[in-house]
Amino acid sequence: MRVLVTGGAGFIGSNLVNSLIQQHEVGIIDDLSTGHRQNVHPDAWLRVMDILDSNLDDAVAEFAPDRVVHLAAQASVGESIKDPQRDWSVNAEGTRRVASAAAKAGATRVISASSAAVYGEPVVVPLPEDAHKEPVNPYGRSKLAAESLLAQELAPADVDFASFRFSNVYGPRQDWRGEGGVIAIFCAKLAEGGVPTIYGDGSQTRDFVFVGDVVAAITAALKSGRSLRDGNGGGPAYNVATSRETTVDEVAACLRGASGHSEPFVYAAARAGDVDRSALSAQKALDVFAWDARIPIERGLAETCEWFVQNG
Numbered sequence: 217m218r219v220l221v222t223g224g225a226g227f228i229g230s231n232l233v234n235s236l237i238q239q240h241e242v243g244i245i246d247d248l249s250t251g252h253r254q255n256v257h258p259d260a261w262l263r264v265m266d267i268l269d270s271n272l273d274d275a276v277a278e279f280a281p282d283r284v285v286h287l288a289a290q291a292s293v294g295e296s297i298k299d300p301q302r303d304w305s306v307n308a309e310g311t312r313r314v315a316s317a318a319a320k321a322g323a324t325r326v327i328s329a330s331s332a333a334v335y336g337e338p339v340v341v342p343l344p345e346d347a348h349k350e351p352v353n354p355y356g357r358s359k360l361a362a363e364s365l366l367a368q369e370l371a372p373a374d375v376d377f378a379s380f381r382f383s384n385v386y387g388p389r390q391d392w393r394g395e396g397g398v399i400a401i402f403c404a405k406l407a408e409g410g411v412p413t414i415y416g417d418g419s420q421t422r423d424f425v426f427v428g429d430v431v432a433a434i435t436a437a438l439k440s441g442r443s444l445r446d447g448n449g450g451g452p453a454y455n456v457a458t459s460r461e462t463t464v465d466e467v468a469a470c471l472r473g474a475s476g477h478s479e480p481f482v483y484a485a486a487r488a489g490d491v492d493r494s495a496l497s498a499q500k501a502l503d504v505f506a507w508d509a510r511i512p513i514e515r516g517l518a519e520t521c522e523w524f525v526q527n528g
């Protein structure tokens with residue numbers, strides 16, 4: 217297969233490319249705005265460009281992918297609040313253009329990254345795909361719009377497609393600066409010999425999914441003999457998550473064990489807007505393309521911690 221990965225120089229994208237390239241021809245389109253050239257596998261075809269560039273169709277046609285995995289995005293909630301227009305352009309309009317370019321270039325399947333942010337405040341835990349959606353920030357709104365635009369472009373074309381709503385992804389190469397994920401921030405702090413801060417009482421939960429499991433989900437879906445449009449409920453969208461809640465205190469305890477730091481983390485007041493509980497049900501991904509998250513959090517955290525010690 218020839219697989220084009222937009223955002224292939226980023227955290228999830230570069231982990232995906234490194235795995236796919238063992239069996240497939242891989243192309244990357246990335247503007248290196250938050251991704252890094254040193255993340256790019258030397259055997260991958262790379263075009264450094266903005267997905268909003270008017271030459272996008274030509275670049276995608278040049279690589280001629282069978283499959284497209286669209287991960288390029290403005291991925292920060294904070295940035296989406298600062299500059300909602302840019303967030304909308306990259307995430308909503310950018311997804312429409314990638315989908316259109318993929319169809320014109322003859323790709324037969326497109327998987328596009330979405331987010332738990334499309335749901336807003338969770339009404340049940342774990343949330344199924346057809347749960348009520350009321351995003352609470354511009355990022356969640358642009359990702360929800362991207363899902364519709366993907367369908368609008370690809371449903372009439374002979375292209376199979378789906379949006380993958382990732383929960384809280386963690387693992388090697390995650391950027392801890394800016395917003396990062398709580399695990400990357402904790403690991404970076406531990407790697408420099410500091411003591412991480414937990415905002416809130418530590419009992420808040422998240423659905424932390426290891427990047428290796430996300431790579432496995434995308435790979436299973438790329439190869440699946442079934443159409444991704446098959447799943448019932450929530451349209452062609454899939455939660456990519458563990459379906460389990462883990463408290464921030466549990467993460468902290470695991471990381472202290474993995475890093476050998478005995479000092480307890482410090483606690484500070486909860487931040488406004490942080491939800492208490494969150495998890496996504498990944499049952500549909502299991503039913504349609506036989507994927508479920510396999511990597512125990514202890515193992516994922518140990519691997520992540522080790523990476524930050526070596527590279528942080």
Ligand SMILES: NC(=O)c1ccc[n+]([C@@H]2O[C@H](COP(=O)([O-])OP(=O)(O)OC[C@H]3O[C@@H](n4cnc5c(N)ncnc54)[C@H](O)[C@@H]3O)[C@@H](O)[C@H]2O)c1
Pocket residue numbers: 222223224225226227228229245246247248249250251252265266267268286287288289290291306310329330331332381382383384385386391397
């Ligand atoms: N990390 C998570 O926990 C998480 C959770 C839910 C959804 N997602 C989604 O997964 C995808 C990948 O996220 P990530 O965590 O790897 O983020 P990332 O910032 O590491 O990766 C995004 C990549 O896209 C590139 N990019 C950004 N804007 C671009 C543009 N206009 N044109 C071309 N390239 C552009 C960046 O340079 C970067 O390499 C994103 O769509 C994000 O919204 C991530």
